[in-house]
Amino acid sequence: MYAFTYHRPDTVRQAAGLLARKDDAKIIAGGHTLLPTMKQRLASPGALVDLxxxxxxxxxxxxxxxxxxxxxxxHAEVAESAAVQEAIPGLAALAANIGDPHVRHRGTIGGSIANNDPAADYPAACIAMGAIIVTNKRKIPAEDFFQGMFGTALEEGEIVTKVAFGIPSRSAYAKFRNPASRYALVGVYVAKRGGEVRVAVTGAGASGVFRWTAAEEALKKRFAPKSLEGVKADPSGLNSDIHADAEYRAHLINVMARRAVEAALGK
Amino acid sequence: MAAVSMTVNGKAVTADVEPRTLLVQFIRENLKLTGTHVGCDTSQCGACVVHVDGKAMKSCTLLAVQCNGASIVTIEGLAGADGTLHPMQAAFREHHGLQCGFCTPGMIMSAVDIVNRKGSDLDEHTIREELEGNICRCTGYHNIVRAVETGAKAMAGSAPVRQAAE
Structure with a gap:
């Protein structure tokens, strides 16, 4: 890890000031992506601003x-929160399955969203529930916020402060983990709110999280796993790598979506 | 350099460190508490797990400066002042929950954290799920799981045991 200066502000305003003043400054939240990246010297910020x-x-x-x-x-705080468990049990369950217990004690929702790892779990929840990402400057709808692999709408010096979720009537997340890394090979968040259904897929897309509209249409007619029988995800635009090819990922999207619907129905 | 002060195993410590100093480096190299191990150095194996303000974390993926003001417990902080093993340490010895022993400090710190969060009545499935962040390359998981199960039960009655030892 290359040397850097370290700053620990007390307020978002101070943090924004530091980001503006310091050369090549980066925000550190839980640090569970940034520090490993810095150890590998894939990132070498001149200053860290610790939130x-x-x-x-x-x-x-x-x-x-x-x-x-x-x-x-x-992640642990979100998973254990009585308010989250009551309002959006699917989100609490998602948080309870990120990484491992130690990572969950450290990793944060804001960090996960700002990083937009294409295999991260939270982006799928944000898209499926039409979350609003609140920053120190503005409010950004999730669908505008996530802009391809590791890309977001965040501008220089902009800090994610909150994530606002609309509470769905039913929702759940299902993921197929890479057996080694435990990241989502495919993760699907399904959310139903009134007559609207959204299905968001993480881990699979070559440009990050995306909505699977064919499944949404099928589930709008009837919100049941059976509705997804024969609905195929399009393998074009999906990742192919040593862990899974695009065809297999497309297959898994359907399987995970059905499992998510089952879980949302409490089956 | 940056000034850090924290409580480690009940003792106040202060030092000037480079901001890039990892918590595990600080613990091992500054404080000479070498019970906390570095295994993978990539936040996967869990050999470096310590408790930070009562929660298990991977000290290879924390900066010492991030823990300014925190209370840290390492494996050295578990046993009684007279050397009496913590019930979880005793259970690992009893059940031979180790082969080479390299992962053991992290396993034990994680196991104590599991009991703190989930209580002392743990089934095998829960223990295996909760040990997801700790890798044993000797693959001695069966005995580790047994040790955690026994240690957890012993921890339920640990207060009187420790009092008696004192």
Whole structure:
């Protein structure tokens, strides 16, 4: 790891000021992606701005039909939150299955979203539930926020502060993990809110998370696993690598979507 | 350099470190507490697990400066002052929950964390799931799982045991 200077602001405003003033500064949240990347010297920021001491980035709040989660909430905190478990049990279950217990004690929802790893779990939940990503400057709908592999709408010096989820009537996530890395080979989040159904897929797409509209149409007619029989995901645009080729990933998308619907129905 | 101060195994420590110093380096090289191991150095194997403010974390993927003000417990902090093993350590010895022993400090710190979160009545499935972040390359998982199960039960009654030892 190359040397850097370290800064620990108390407020988002101070953090934004540091990002603007310091050359080549990067935000560190839980650090469970950034530090490994820095160890490999794939990133070498000149300064780290640690959000670990910013209280306004913590907290979970239910507001009417929405659930607002602070960017620095760890995966374990989201998983164990009574408010999340009650409002969106599918999201609590998703958080409970990210990485391993130690990673969940450290990794954060804001960090995961800002990084937009193509195999990360949270982006699928954000897309499926039409989340709003709140930053220190503006509010960004999830579908505008995620812009391909590791790409987001975030501008220089912009900091994710909260994620606001609309509470669905039913939702669940199912993932097929890579047996070695435990990242999603394919992960599917299915959410139903009134007559609307959204199906978001992570891990599989060559340009990151995407919506599987054919499945959405089928599930709108009847929200049941059976509705997805014969609905095939298109393998073009899916990743092919040593872990799984595009055809296999396409197959898994259907299987995971059906499992997610089953879980959402509480079966 | 950056100043850090934290509590490690109940003792206050302060030092000037480079910001890039990992918590595990700080523990091993500055404090000379070499019970915490570096296995993979990529946050996968769990040999470096310590408790930070009561939660198990991988000290190879934390900067010492991020833990400024925190309370850290390492494997050295588990046994009693007179050397009496923590019930989880005793269970690992009893059940031979190790072969080469390299992963053991992390396994034990994780096991104690599991009990702290999930209670002392743990079934085998839960233990195996919860040990996902700890890799034993000798693949001695059967005895490790047995040790955690026994250690967890012993921890339920650990307060009187430790009092008696003191």
């Amino acid at each position: 670990g001491g910013v209280p306004e980035l913590k907290g979970i709040e239910r507001k009417g039909r929405g659930l607002i989660i602070g960017a620095m909430m760890t």
